[in-house]
Amino acid sequence: xxxxxxxxxxxxxxxxxxxxxxxxxxxxxxxxxxTEVDALTIPKGLDExxxxxxxxxxxxxxxxxxxxxxxxxxxQKMNEPxxxxxxxxxxxxxxxxYYSAPSAKKTLESxxxxxxxxxxxxxxxxxxLDEQKMLGGVAVDAVFDSVSVATTFKKKLGDLGIIFxxxxxxxxxxxxxxxxxxxxxxPYTDNFFASLNSAVFTDGSFVYVPKGVRCPMELxxxxxxxxxxxxxxxxxxxxxxxxxxxxxxxxxxxPKRDENQLHAAxxxxxxxxxxxxxxxxxxxxxxxxxxxxxxxxxxxxxxxxCTGVSSKITWTQVETGSAxxxxxxxxxxxxxxxxxxxxxxxxxxxRQQADTGTKMVHLGKNTxxxxxxxxxxxxxGQNTYRGLVKVSKSAxxxxxYSQCDSLLIGDTCGAHTFPYIEVKNPTATVEHEASTxxxxxxxxxxxxxxxxxxxxxxxxxxxxxxxxxxxxxPMEFAVEAQKLLGISLEGSVG
Amino acid sequence: xxxxxxEDVRFxxxxxxxxxxxxxxxxxxxxxxxxxxxxxxxxxxPTTREEEWRFTPVRSIATTEFEPATARSIPVTRAAVxxxxxxxxxxxxxxxxxxxFAPDISRPSSLPxxxxxxxxxxxxxxxxxxxxxxLGRYVKFEQHGFTALNTAWMIDAAVVLxxxxxVVEAPIHLLYLSDAERPAAAHPRTLVLVGEGSAARMIESYxxxxxxxxxxxxxxxIVVGANAQLDHYKVQRESTSAYHVSSTHLTLDRxxxxxxHSITLxxxxxxxxxxxxxxxxxxxxxLNGLYLAGGDRLVDNHTAIDHAKPHSxxxxxxxxxxxxxxxxxxxxxxxxxxxxxxTDAKQTNQVLLLSKDATINTKPQLEIFADDxxxxxxxTVGQINDEALFYLRARGIGRDEARQLLIHAFAExxxxxxxxxxxxxxxxxxxxxxxxxxx
Numbered sequence: 001x002x003x004x005x006x007x008x009x010x011x012x013x014x015x016x017x018x019x020x021x022x023x024x025x026x027x028x029x030x031x032x033x034x035t036e037v038d039a040l041t042i043p044k045g046l047d048e049x050x051x052x053x054x055x056x057x058x059x060x061x062x063x064x065x066x067x068x069x070x071x072x073x074x075x076q077k078m079n080e081p082x083x084x085x086x087x088x089x090x091x092x093x094x095x096x097x098y099y100s101a102p103s104a105k106k107t108l109e110s111x112x113x114x115x116x117x118x119x120x121x122x123x124x125x126x127x128x129l130d131e132q133k134m135l136g137g138v139a140v141d142a143v144f145d146s147v148s149v150a151t152t153f154k155k156k157l158g159d160l161g162i163i164f165x166x167x168x169x170x171x172x173x174x175x176x177x178x179x180x181x182x183x184x185x186x187p188y189t190d191n192f193f194a195s196l197n198s199a200v201f202t203d204g205s206f207v208y209v210p211k212g213v214r215c216p217m218e219l220x221x222x223x224x225x226x227x228x229x230x231x232x233x234x235x236x237x238x239x240x241x242x243x244x245x246x247x248x249x250x251x252x253x254x255p256k257r258d259e260n261q262l263h264a265a266x267x268x269x270x271x272x273x274x275x276x277x278x279x280x281x282x283x284x285x286x287x288x289x290x291x292x293x294x295x296x297x298x299x300x301x302x303x304x305x306c307t308g309v310s311s312k313i314t315w316t317q318v319e320t321g322s323a324x325x326x327x328x329x330x331x332x333x334x335x336x337x338x339x340x341x342x343x344x345x346x347x348x349x350x351r352q353q354a355d356t357g358t359k360m361v362h363l364g365k366n367t368x369x370x371x372x373x374x375x376x377x378x379x380x381g382q383n384t385y386r387g388l389v390k391v392s393k394s395a396x397x398x399x400x401y402s403q404c405d406s407l408l409i410g411d412t413c414g415a416h417t418f419p420y421i422e423v424k425n426p427t428a429t430v431e432h433e434a435s436t437x438x439x440x441x442x443x444x445x446x447x448x449x450x451x452x453x454x455x456x457x458x459x460x461x462x463x464x465x466x467x468x469x470x471x472x473x474p475m476e477f478a479v480e481a482q483k484l485l486g487i488s489l490e491g492s493v494g
Numbered sequence: 495x496x497x498x499x500x501e502d503v504r505f506x507x508x509x510x511x512x513x514x515x516x517x518x519x520x521x522x523x524x525x526x527x528x529x530x531x532x533x534x535x536x537x538x539x540p541t542t543r544e545e546e547w548r549f550t551p552v553r554s555i556a557t558t559e560f561e562p563a564t565a566r567s568i569p570v571t572r573a574a575v576x577x578x579x580x581x582x583x584x585x586x587x588x589x590x591x592x593x594x595f596a597p598d599i600s601r602p603s604s605l606p607x608x609x610x611x612x613x614x615x616x617x618x619x620x621x622x623x624x625x626x627x628x629l630g631r632y633v634k635f636e637q638h639g640f641t642a643l644n645t646a647w648m649i650d651a652a653v654v655l656x657x658x659x660x661v662v663e664a665p666i667h668l669l670y671l672s673d674a675e676r677p678a679a680a681h682p683r684t685l686v687l688v689g690e691g692s693a694a695r696m697i698e699s700y701x702x703x704x705x706x707x708x709x710x711x712x713x714x715x716i717v718v719g720a721n722a723q724l725d726h727y728k729v730q731r732e733s734t735s736a737y738h739v740s741s742t743h744l745t746l747d748r749x750x751x752x753x754x755h756s757i758t759l760x761x762x763x764x765x766x767x768x769x770x771x772x773x774x775x776x777x778x779x780x781l782n783g784l785y786l787a788g789g790d791r792l793v794d795n796h797t798a799i800d801h802a803k804p805h806s807x808x809x810x811x812x813x814x815x816x817x818x819x820x821x822x823x824x825x826x827x828x829x830x831x832x833x834x835x836x837t838d839a840k841q842t843n844q845v846l847l848l849s850k851d852a853t854i855n856t857k858p859q860l861e862i863f864a865d866d867x868x869x870x871x872x873x874t875v876g877q878i879n880d881e882a883l884f885y886l887r888a889r890g891i892g893r894d895e896a897r898q899l900l901i902h903a904f905a906e907x908x909x910x911x912x913x914x915x916x917x918x919x920x921x922x923x924x925x926x927x928x929x930x931x932x933x
Contacts, residue, residue, distance in 0.1 A: 406862065421857065421875060429877075436862050
């Protein structure tokens with residue numbers, strides 16, 4: 001990344017031509033630093049008292065406590081899923097802390113009140129919190145460990161009636177919206193990690209775009225895990241009312257540590273009639289070192305519900321980080337004519353494992369879904385695409401197209417495809433295609449003939465392989481994603 | 495383990511059965527039966543909580559009181575066999591009734607010297623050691639309850655032995671017939687060894703009288719030696735009230751060529767497993783299948799191809815036509831081990847849904863651990879293509895007729911790949927009768 005400047009708020013270098021993959025390859029995980037801030041961390045362990053403590057700390061209304069306790073009781077009866085195609089040592093859920101927050105003032109009057117250490121951290125990461133310097137149209141909510149530390153551009157958005165704030169704030173300020181939509185897409189009984197999140201989640205982002213409003217800028221959340229031995233459990237809820245449009249970006253990093261840390265988030269999207277929600281993720285949690293020590297366990301439940309007619313939800317994800325990724329951003333296509341899209345690039349290198357994909361559940365008539373998944377495996381990484389396309393009896397004329405391609409680099413990695421297709425309506429058309437390949441010698445030869453080095457050739461071939469997904473990303477993210485890809489594949493090519 | 499023991503009893507009293515068999519069987523077979531029944535008692539029958547059986551509930555099997563199919567002998571005449579024999583097919587035809595060899599109604603045929611097509615009880619007396627070495631070696635009966643059950647309860651088996659460097663022209667037909675007045679369970683077993691450099695063709699048929707409720711739990715082991723070829727067909731025409739569970743375990747040696755066509759026309763609940771081990775370099779394996787189901791029948795096809803060594807290829811094409819409330823399940827797994835470079839694997843699964851109550855669950859699955867491979871899979875689910883229908887109608891063909899043509903063409907694609915003319919003709923006829931051509 002280049003320096004953060006006015007013209008270049010994200011600090012990205014827009015041209016990739018000057019940097020070869022070799023230079024990128026010599027880089028280590030650059031976000032692996034730690035920040036010294038005073039933090040309030042509650043003792044390890046999880047029981048009803050922990051929930052009460054979190055509830056008290058967050059000064060939430062009574063209905064939240066009830067909701068959290070119900071989730072905890074549901075969670076206690078559940079077993080950790082064993083079906084994902086990943087292996088990891090058992091997690092001791094009593095050995096981590098469920099709340100850690102920088103002990104700054106709870107409500108910030110202005111950004112000047114923000115702990116300078118935290119501010120420096122986000123500056124280092126290239127996240128612009130300082131509105132004054134912002135020219136570009138990105139509003140940011142920054143989540144540090146479990147607490148949202150700053151949300152920018154609130155006023156400008158507020159004028160349009162758009163609510164963009166931390167989840168805690170939403171619970172205080174907009175309880176009616178939170179109560180209406182929280183858990184409506186991912187109920188607290190949904191799965192092991194979603195229930196855990198529902199019980200202990202501490203913060204996250206909340207977005208509400210009112211009727212007929214087109215959000216004029218990209219909204220963005222930046223997640224940072226900092227404290228040791230804590231899990232990060234954030235919750236995001238985005239509601240686009242009738243005819244609204246919103247594009248939302250999410251980025252994540254964590255310090256380098258030898259032990260694993262758990263990240264179990266829940267994201268819920270709701271699109272009412274004619275609304276569009278676009279959700280893009282560049283996930284770059286610390287992936288662990290070459291021997292597979294450390295790294296984040298990224299066990300995330302993301303789901304969107306196209307409640308209204310002709311609504312649309314698009315998931316775009318670039319997954320390069322995390323020791324283990326377990327996530328299936330899904331769409332429930334309930335409204336007639338609604339559209340679900342999923343574009344994914346998942347990269348595993350060294351000892352990373354990813355089991356990721358999507359679910360498209362067709363309920364309404366004339367619903368359409370598109371799945372484009374690109375998996376890249378290198379080192380001894382294991383990459384799994386797992387997807388479900390379900391066409392229920394009511395979904396007349398549903399249409400799905402799925403494509404999942406895998407690229408293997410080296411002969412010690414693995415690529416796996418588990419597509420589930422369930423069709424209960426004869427008018428449905430479902431197509432699934434998958435292919436697996438390696439970088440062809442003829443492709444490299446072609447590039448070499450034209451004067452490119454082998455490294456550059458591999459770089460452009462890999463980027464070409466992912467192009468269909470990258471072009472779905474907002475521009476700033478697309479460039480960052482291309483670079484991340486280079487870094488993630490360091491030392492695996494040549 | 496109480497549940498599994500209770501299940502065990504429903505298939506008969508094993509102790510009595512084993513004691514009776516021990517009088518006529520060598521001790522190694524008795525030990526194998528015992529190990530298998532112990533394993534079954536641990537496993538029980540699979541449930542839908544198991545990934546491999548998620549869409550195929552066998553509860554109706556687990557709650558039916560079966561008697562061993564051999565408890566009573568029902569006289570079966572050649573006339574009962576004729577509808578399932580293929581007109582014009584010559585070559586040896588071995589008939590097994592309820593899992594027991596019926597020499598009276600079988601048709602012997604002259605075969606090249608050294609080729610044996612016979613029953614287990616006969617071969618035990620002449621080539622016991624060979625059977626000991628091979629029977630049960632290619633299947634892990636630990637795999638699921640049904641395979642263990644077969645090993646424990648099989649009465650007889652068809653054994654096909656083809657020595658080195660021989661071409662057996664005549665197709666070998668193994669016909670497993672069920673006939674039982676009360677729900678009965680038969681456990682047909684087949685062992686096929688094709689020696690180095692030989693070539694053969696064979697058909698496994700499973701059939702039973704319409705309307706009868708019974709369980710066929712079949713297990714087939716096939717070994718194709720180096721440079722050998724086997725052209726294999728499985729034609730299943732069970733009663734549409736019957737349960738049919740089968741697994742075929744295949745091992746290919748260097749440069750072996752194997753082709754199979756699995757045609758499923760009958761059965762109320764059908765589960766077919768094919769496990770192919772491409773255990774040496776240069777092998778070629780083709781798995782094709784066609785299944786038709788209407789009513790509230792369920793047809794489940796599971797195939798697993800294990801590319802263990804480099805330079806092998808596999809091709810797979812499965813087609814299904816589902817009508818009424820029928821439920822189709824397809825799971826095709828291609829496994830490429832780290833060593834298996836230059837693998838070329840292609841898998842296609844196509845399903846035609848003709849009614850709004852039919853359901854398909856399909857899962858084409860790739861697991862790849864080598865980088866220099868070509869692996870593709872594709873799955874399509876849909877109805878009759880409107881454009882194709884329009885094309886035909888624009889040429890003056892009526893709507894119903896056009897529809898019939900398209901459905902027939904979809905299924906015929908598999909049938910026309912059958913190389914044995916009498917089998918192909920018989921199935922073409924069956925197709926015309928069985929396909930839901932009327933709207």
